[in-house]
Amino acid sequence: MQDREVQRRISIMVDYLFGKGVSRAIPNEGVRVKYSRRSGRVKLVFISDDLFATVKPNGAMALTMLGAKTLAKGPRFRDNCVVVGDDAAEFVRGGKSVFCKFVLSAGKNVLPKGEVAVTDSKGRVLGVGSAVINGKFMTQFKSGVAVKVREGLGR
Numbered sequence: 001m002q003d004r005e006v007q008r009r010i011s012i013m014v015d016y017l018f019g020k021g022v023s024r025a026i027p028n029e030g031v032r033v034k035y036s037r038r039s040g041r042v043k044l045v046f047i048s049d050d051l052f053a054t055v056k057p058n059g060a061m062a063l064t065m066l067g068a069k070t071l072a073k074g075p076r077f078r079d080n081c082v083v084v085g086d087d088a089a090e091f092v093r094g095g096k097s098v099f100c101k102f103v104l105s106a107g108k109n110v111l112p113k114g115e116v117a118v119t120d121s122k123g124r125v126l127g128v129g130s131a132v133i134n135g136k137f138m139t140q141f142k143s144g145v146a147v148k149v150r151e152g153l154g155r
């Protein structure tokens with residue numbers, strides 16, 4: 001498949017999953033995909049030689065830290081982010097789950113089982129994972145898990 005077609009296809013997927021205009025943060029060059037041998041669907045998305053995201057069988061994308069950092073360069077991705085306090089930042093970097101009492105704010109696109117990036121108050125990506133509850137309730141609850149972190153930034 002042509003590079004332009006791959007770029008267009010990935011842009012459509014990202015805009016659909018994370019909001020219109022988010023894909024503008026993806027570089028124009030170096031995007032390539034790996035297809036599943038069984039189904040022929042997109043399985044892995046790379047930027048240069050680094051893994052950007054894994055495409056799940058249901059069509060959702062599981063972002064890597066590179067993917068979250070790349071998309072976070074665009075302002076529209078903030079709707080998919082959960083902001084935590086500085087006291088929880090170190091735990092998120094280590095890959096620990098985020099509890100509701102540490103959430104300062106959550107974007108309007110944060111939905112249960114949805115892909116989110118966890119950021120600090122300055123907007124730096126600390127980790128990626130899936131939301132456990134709706135973003136508008138994360139700040140209201142004082143106990144329970146808000147985001148199950150899959151990958152942290154590291155220490």
